[in-house]
Amino acid sequence: MNRKVVIVLLVVATLAVAGGLAMFFESMKVDPAKNLDSSKLPTVRVQEVKYSSIESPIIEKGRLLSNLEVNLSSEVAGRIVESGVPLKVGQKFRKGDLLIKIYDKDAKMDLRAQKSRFLNKLAENLPDIKVDYPDNFENWMNFFNSIKLDERIPDLPEVQSTQEKVFMASRNILGEFYAIKSAEVKLEKRKIYAPFDGSFVEVNTQVGSVAGMGSKLAGIIESKNLELQVPVDSEDIKWLRLNDEVEVLDSNGDLLCMGKLVRKSEFVDQGTQSVSVFVKLKNHKVDLYQGQFLTARFNGKQISEAMEIPRTAVFSSNKVYVLENDLMKSRRVNVLKRNENSLIFTGLKEGEILIIEPPVKATENMKVQVR
Template sequence: MNRKVIIVLLVIATLAIGFFAMKGLSSLKEAPKKNLDKKKLPIVKVEAVNYHELSSPIVEKGRLASNLEVNLSSEVVGRIVEAGVPLKVGQKFKKGQLLIRVYEEDAKMDLRAQKSRFLNKLASNLPDIKVDYTDNFEVWMNFFNAINLEKAIPELPSVKSDQEKVFMASRNILGDYYAIKSAEVKLNKRKIYAPFNGSYVEVNTQIGSVAGMGSKLAGIIESNNLELQVPIESKEISWLNLNEKVDILDSQGEVIFTGKLVRKSDFVDQGTQSISVFVKLENTNGKELYQGQFLTARFNGKMIDNVMEIPRNAVFSSNKVFVVEGDILKAKVINVVKRNENTLVFNGLKEGEILVIEPPVKATENMQVQIKK
């Protein structure tokens, strides 16, 4: 019996010694400290809120369009013939070049016939003029001799008395003369010359087709007189002033040349709710430009007091940002003054608050973070 008691006591003593040994060893192990591993905390880039006066430019893309676009229409009926400049979209031409010619040989023949009949009538009346209007006979004789069937008819002599005027009218000399002048004007309308250096943007006819009265034959633009048409949000249009300098930028944001704001529309585009402004290009340094080409315009805008500019990706839910209090993120509402393409101008926070300008992915309020040094 004593032996069994001794064995039980030995077992209990062994277990007790093992238990206290484990407790002692575990006490030697350092307990982990919660959230002290700074390497695992999200890093945020911050900036202290500091308000000041700011120039906030407006940057928008626009499309080049010619300041002068003309539709060529026919004022006579006839067949289109070769003129020298090909009737092709994109074809360039110089000022004064013949662009479109309507067949005119039949009209020339009719005009010569009219002049010939007029000469015949004038010749039959010259003897009466010599007798009745002697003081003006030499003028009429010189007029008769100056008429050339191949050239424009000269100016009609001035009559010196009412009797002479009645005589000319009764013989229909005045009527025949002005009929010839009208025919000459119509003959000139069979040729259309380039009013400026430019190119075709639209062609609605071709060699051999018949031009109808008033039909549109082609559309042309002046190549060297381009404007940049830029749509601006209606709420920002008041920030722009006529005649202000405008920078024209390339795809990298570098200034390639300048322009001047020359016009602002007084209506809103119903589709985009924007207002178009027009920039006349200056100092293009010989750079080749084309109608329809897109360019970026940077307007100076105006000075804004008591604001700060931050990246747009620092803002969420349209008007909220994170600030750091201690090492905890807190969401706050800001007053957005102006939105730019990549930045945002605001106020509404207290100066000196630590504003997060590069929030971490999936940032939430009360998240513990560390500030980027």
């Protein structure tokens, strides 16, 4: 019996000592102070709100196009013969060069035959003209003598009376004269000359092939008169004005030449929601080619009483965070212009502390420290 009591007393004593030790060690443990270690608070970058006048450029890439692009079509049918300028894509030519020639020997012979018949008709009627219209006979005689089979027919003498006009019409002199003029025009259409210095960008025929009436033979461009077509966001088009000076930059961002804004489209591209503007290049000293991509830097419009911040500072399109008593507070702002990496806004009070680099997973009333 005494042995059992001793065992129980030893167990109780052991438990008491263990409990006492546990309480002692627990009392030695220091509770960590919550949020007292500032090194664990998220850090932010801030900037004081201060408004000023801002001139924000608009920088966009565009593609060079020729100001003059012409499709060459045949107005007569016939076989294409050698003209001197090779019918090859990329072939350059000078203004006035013969680009395309359609075989014309048969047309020339037909025209000579028409003039010969016309001379014969005039010769038959000159005696009647001398008798009936002696005051105008010398003019008709000079006209007759000046007609050359290989040259353009000269202008008709001026008819001096109604009776003379009736006489010429009744003998079909007027009809045959204008038939010859029409044949001369058709003969000229067998040769197509270059209207400017340029080059071929498309060729749909070759020497020896037959050109059909109205068929497209080639496409040419004026190589020195270039424009830069630049798509501009529809929201930014309001900042651009005609005749503005524009900086044209190469692929490295270096200034290539100056240009002038000459046209703005009046419609929006459905695919890109952009509006095309056209910049005429001036005094470029390096060779440029149609289809080449360049960068245009527009000055844009000066915006007064505004501030520019990184786009990363804005969330939900038009909200930012400001700092109040080390807590983040959201504010709505009025966005005036969006750039590639920044935006311009108003809507906050000057002097407020704007968070321009908020932490990841930022929330309202989050406690932060300034970097």
